[in-house]
Amino acid sequence: MSSEPRSNGKKKGSGNVKNGHQYLAWAFVEAANFAVRYEPAVKRVYQRKCARTMPVVAIKAVAHKLARACDHVMRDQVPFDVQRAFA
Template sequence: MGNGYASYCRMVKSERISNGKKKGHGNRKCGNRYLAWAWIEAANFATRFSPPIQRWFDRKASRCHKVVARKAVAHKLARAGYFLMRDGGRFDVQRAFG
């Protein structure tokens, strides 16, 4: 269920795949642009001020482009945010990025 929220926040690609083959892409503006902006800003802040998230980001950025790595951090934060809103509790950085 967390992936539905991540999709609404524009944190996943909008491509259509069937039987492992790409059947098209589109509808990339589906979702909430303000949530997309907010999670990217949260990722910027987190990679700047949280050492575990910075380490995870550096490892990811060494394998791909920094923009893609930043979006991956935002996606992880959005999924964690969904489960925190649904279940309550506290954010555990080691569970999300450990």
Template sequence: MRSTPELQALRSTPGIGVILGSTILLETGEISRFESVGDYASYCRMVESTRLSNGKKKGSGNAKCGNRYLSWAWIEAANFAIRYSPEIRRWFDRKASKKPRPVAIKSVAHKLARAGYHLIKDGGHFDVKRAFG
């Protein structure tokens, strides 16, 4: 696992080491099965499952749909990223001043999962300015 280019690309993200990177890669599986980054974020349980019609809530959908281990891994990565990256911490503090702390952490995890999708699919290195700028 250590020598794969996907793992090296994920490890360029603040907060993701060998264990979290391996967990994310193994739980994700083949990245080509996701048509878009939104499909991947939904599979990682990073988006709400509410159904709206005309601005009114019509149902909550299946809240447990997706991979719980990926959700856990991205939230752990978000907690570590907040701790070790000043840019991500600044973005988190702005979000946490308006929303509750768990919602702000989930927002960071969602941004990291979206960036992780592109890193796994295309390779490269994580750019904090592009993700949180």
């Protein structure tokens, strides 16, 4: 008898271990909330996504776009361009 959790012959309880840094994800969600409030281009992307999904999924999508843009800015040493990130 093994000590690992199993159900219906399948190993359970070990998925989703690489889902990112929780505090960094929180910071990008907070930044996304402010971006949606104050930037019209970001608000359009958010509203388009909200029409198809739940608002929490839409804000997370905006946060993900901000995270990718932040990575681009830091990696290539270029200024942030809203039109490039949210066109």
